[in-house]
Amino acid sequence: xxxxxxxxxxxxxxxxxxxxxxxxxxxxxxxxxxxxxxxxxxxxxxxxxxxxxxxxxxxxxxxxxxxxxxxxxxxxxxxxxxxxxxxxxxxxxxxxxxxxxxxxxxxxxxxxxxxxxxxxxxxxxxxxxxxxxxxxxxxxxxxxxxxxxxxxxxxxxxxxxxxxxxxxxxxxxxxxxxxxxxxxxxxxxxxxxxxxxxxxxxxxxxxxxxxxxxxxxxxxxxxxxxxxxxxxxxxxxxxxxxxxxxxxxxxxxxxxxxxxxxxxxxxxxxxxxxxxxxxxxxxxxxxxxxxxxxxxxxxxxxxxxxxxxxxxxxxxxxxxxxxxxxxxxxxxxxxxxxxxxxxxxxxxxxxxxxxxxxxxxxxxxxxxxxxxxxxxxxxxxxxxxxxxxxxxxxxxxxxxxxxxxxxxx
Amino acid sequence: xxxxxxxxxxxxxxxxxxxxxxxxxxxxxxxxxxxxxxxxxxxxxxxxxxxxxxxxxxxxxxxxxxxxxxxxxxxxxxxxxxxxxxxxxxxxxxxxxxxxxxxxxxxxxxxxxxxxxxxxxxxxxxxxxxxxxxxxxxxxxxxxxxxxxxxxxxxxxxxxxxxxxxxxxxxxxxxxxxxxxxxxxxxxxxxxxxxxxxxxxxxxxxxxxxxxxxxxxxxxxxxxxxxxxxxxxxxxxxxxxxxxxxxxxxxxxxxxxxxxxxxxxxxxxxxxxxxxxxxxxxxxxxxxxxxxxxxxxxxxxxxxxxxxxxxxxxxxxxxxxxxxxxxxxxxxxxxxxxxxxxxxxxxxxxxxxxxxxxxxxxxxxxxxxxxxxxxxxxxxxxxxxxxxxxxxxxxxxxxxxxxxxxxxx
Numbered sequence: 025x026x027x028x029x030x031x032x033x034x035x036x037x038x039x040x041x042x043x044x045x046x047x048x049x050x051x052x053x054x055x056x057x058x059x060x061x062x063x064x065x066x067x068x069x070x071x072x073x074x075x076x077x078x079x080x081x082x083x084x085x086x087x088x089x090x091x092x093x094x095x096x097x098x099x100x101x102x103x104x105x106x107x108x109x110x111x112x113x114x115x116x117x118x119x120x121x122x123x124x125x126x127x128x129x130x131x132x133x134x135x136x137x138x139x140x141x142x143x144x145x146x147x148x149x150x151x152x153x154x155x156x157x158x159x160x161x162x163x164x165x166x167x168x169x170x171x172x173x174x175x176x177x178x179x180x181x182x183x184x185x186x187x188x189x190x191x192x193x194x195x196x197x198x199x200x201x202x203x204x205x206x207x208x209x210x211x212x213x214x215x216x217x218x219x220x221x222x223x224x225x226x227x228x229x230x231x232x233x234x235x236x237x238x239x240x241x242x243x244x245x246x247x248x249x250x251x252x253x254x255x256x257x258x259x260x261x262x263x264x265x266x267x268x269x270x271x272x273x274x275x276x277x278x279x280x281x282x283x284x285x286x287x288x289x290x291x292x293x294x295x296x297x298x299x300x301x302x303x304x305x306x307x308x309x310x311x312x313x314x315x316x317x318x319x320x321x322x323x324x325x326x327x328x329x330x331x332x333x334x335x336x337x338x339x340x341x342x343x344x345x346x347x348x349x350x351x352x353x354x355x356x357x358x359x360x361x362x363x364x365x366x367x368x369x370x371x372x373x374x375x376x377x378x379x380x381x382x383x384x385x386x387x388x389x390x391x392x393x394x395x396x397x398x399x400x401x402x403x404x405x406x407x408x409x410x411x412x413x414x415x416x417x418x419x420x421x422x423x424x425x426x427x428x429x430x431x432x433x
Numbered sequence: 434x435x436x437x438x439x440x441x442x443x444x445x446x447x448x449x450x451x452x453x454x455x456x457x458x459x460x461x462x463x464x465x466x467x468x469x470x471x472x473x474x475x476x477x478x479x480x481x482x483x484x485x486x487x488x489x490x491x492x493x494x495x496x497x498x499x500x501x502x503x504x505x506x507x508x509x510x511x512x513x514x515x516x517x518x519x520x521x522x523x524x525x526x527x528x529x530x531x532x533x534x535x536x537x538x539x540x541x542x543x544x545x546x547x548x549x550x551x552x553x554x555x556x557x558x559x560x561x562x563x564x565x566x567x568x569x570x571x572x573x574x575x576x577x578x579x580x581x582x583x584x585x586x587x588x589x590x591x592x593x594x595x596x597x598x599x600x601x602x603x604x605x606x607x608x609x610x611x612x613x614x615x616x617x618x619x620x621x622x623x624x625x626x627x628x629x630x631x632x633x634x635x636x637x638x639x640x641x642x643x644x645x646x647x648x649x650x651x652x653x654x655x656x657x658x659x660x661x662x663x664x665x666x667x668x669x670x671x672x673x674x675x676x677x678x679x680x681x682x683x684x685x686x687x688x689x690x691x692x693x694x695x696x697x698x699x700x701x702x703x704x705x706x707x708x709x710x711x712x713x714x715x716x717x718x719x720x721x722x723x724x725x726x727x728x729x730x731x732x733x734x735x736x737x738x739x740x741x742x743x744x745x746x747x748x749x750x751x752x753x754x755x756x757x758x759x760x761x762x763x764x765x766x767x768x769x770x771x772x773x774x775x776x777x778x779x780x781x782x783x784x785x786x787x788x789x790x791x792x793x794x795x796x797x798x799x800x801x802x803x804x805x806x807x808x809x810x811x812x813x814x815x816x817x818x819x820x821x822x823x824x825x826x827x828x829x830x831x832x833x834x835x836x837x838x839x840x841x842x
Contacts, residue, residue: 030697030699030700030703033549033608033609033642033700034548034549034703035547035548035549035550035551035554035573036551037547037548037551037707038547038548038549038703038707041548041703041706041707041710064503066502066503067502069497069498069499069501069502070498071498072498072501072502074494074495074498074501077494077501078490078491078494078495081487081490081491081494082487082490082491085483085486085487085490086483086487088478089478089479089480089481089483089686090478091688092478092481092483092486092686092687092688092689093475093476093478093481093686093687093688094473094475094682094687094688095688127536127690127712127716128712128713130710130711130712130713131711131712133710134710134711134712138444138446138447138572139443139444139446139447139450140442140443140444140447141444142444142445142446145444156710156713159709159710160710160711162710163547163707163710164444199442200442233442273503277498277501277502278501278502278503278717279500279501279502279503279504279716279717279718280501280716280717280718281536281712281713281714281715281716281717288439290439291439291442294439294443294447294450297450298446298447298450298572300568301450301539301542301543301565301568301569301571301572302539302540302543302569302711303536303537303539303540303543303690303712304537304539304565304690305690306690307536307688307689307690307716307719308687308688308689309688309689309718309719310716310718310719
């Protein structure tokens, strides 16, 4: 008798797994090549430095077999050293034992969830926040994931105080706060330096940890943000309360699955042990390619091109939205990163709009996917990173048609 | 105040993380290059097909940026199709929705632990069993991990019946059984086909799942095993109770971190969702390289060379042991794979011997690391896969000196 009913075999985590709305959209996109996608926050593949990467791979595979042998769980040692240097350039002084190479930042979130979040815990996230964090944290089955509101400068400190007080009253003071300070996914917002300092004080006061996720910090739009505006919270973290995550996915290429995390040594040891049981180690060739790309200056040469390219796409998107939808949509103009966050006209619903957009062969991510409290149905996230400039105008046309279709109903 | 005491932030899993004794030995080895290592089951790096892999990487990185873009969580579609074909060659008929590409088999074990094992559960493993499974399953905090004895033909069916009955009496019937039927890590034993069929019947009778881990099946020593002796349990799995894991780590190279799992579709969907929150997807370039290496026949051409090379190393190890230690050690002669399992003379202790061996600049893995019940201190695992033939004799000399040092005490 074939095993059809697998439910009885599932663990509680297995039963309640959190899938990502973004990845689901990616599956839709791959099936309909004539779609225009503002959905997945993919980097622009046509900007990958393929020639230089080909040369690096040829050199590495022309050397010893070590390049594709098992490697240490902590990471390829020269890459760890290079990342210590990269952190110094970000104004963060760390030593090698405080750093762990991960299989992308998503693995960092997963390791944090497993090592730190217990079923009785409360964790804080922004409203809205990155869906990958919602999934990873949710799989650890915390008692609550509480949402803290944002305004234009990022997380709202008054609401943070309110939510913290409420959780403390309920007997579950928050254990950690997750933030994406630089060009947040999904809103594109940049957290002010003043608020970063306030968050560190808040963490100290309430004996909390902060998870600082920083995939987009290098991708600011030149001239639009003050020098030092993207400086990490971790740079001022005197008490070791910040767990910092970053990645090569947006500055080199995501297919290599190489990221890193920085945390107090005692925590990094735990994350390393948890990673060992998860995947033994990150890919050896991938890590060496990333390391060589840093050493040879490939990443440094590429990043200004990426800033200019993503700014140009942002410009086309904002210009198209202004021309076609200024009366209907409102939006946050991002000064870096991949995303524009838009608020829908009264009465419009993100999921209903997405269904009509699909008929127009356009996809994006419904805003509610980024909220843990069931709200956000009046918002959508438009990723401009992977759409060619020529496509963006047409995408906005399709969005306008989908919105009109809604008004007609 | 620097955060030194992190204990209060840890989840129960974070507090009790299971580290791998094998990986710890790997760290020791990397610090002492004059060591001879029988410890880590690394494949022979000098046999990696670097020239062909360099050509494949050059072709892939000479194509479109898709090769290093994000990819689907399920796996690179042409690789999934190629693996469906590979499973057919192993006598297992599956369709694409029953297959998931993993970041190595270790991730498969981790996904199984997360999706299936709940804190109240009992799981069965062999005594001894693979340490990576002990870590991954242990992190899911089952109520018990019960050990089933082996004899020369693999898992002991009488003991399986006894342990199953005991667990049922205790109110925690086992949910799954983990086995490595082909050239088991650590014993090198080959499970007889008759017992494989008996295990399937046992699973049906007791409504259990079987996790079949098969990294070494292709690496049988020609002429030493009967045709079909390595045929997977999964080939006869009429009721979909077997979750099958395999990998490119031993037949191509482990640094690519590409493995796969086969299971009923409803379970694969859960594993995929869990993987999504763990690492989004496996490496795009790694998967394409593995796929091309299959397509171009690199793996098929390589495997006979690997079988011959590992057999030659096994021969040298067995000859050296016979010549130097026949009276003191007894061992299982493996007919495939990477490992020889040895029993120590009476009064000898695996960990004490390892300490003395370290002084002789030799390492191996103490046998007790492979037991969940605290036993096995009279055993050691000798990996012959990564040691050059010239080193093996010298390694056995060092082992003999370490054993004599023990006798003298």
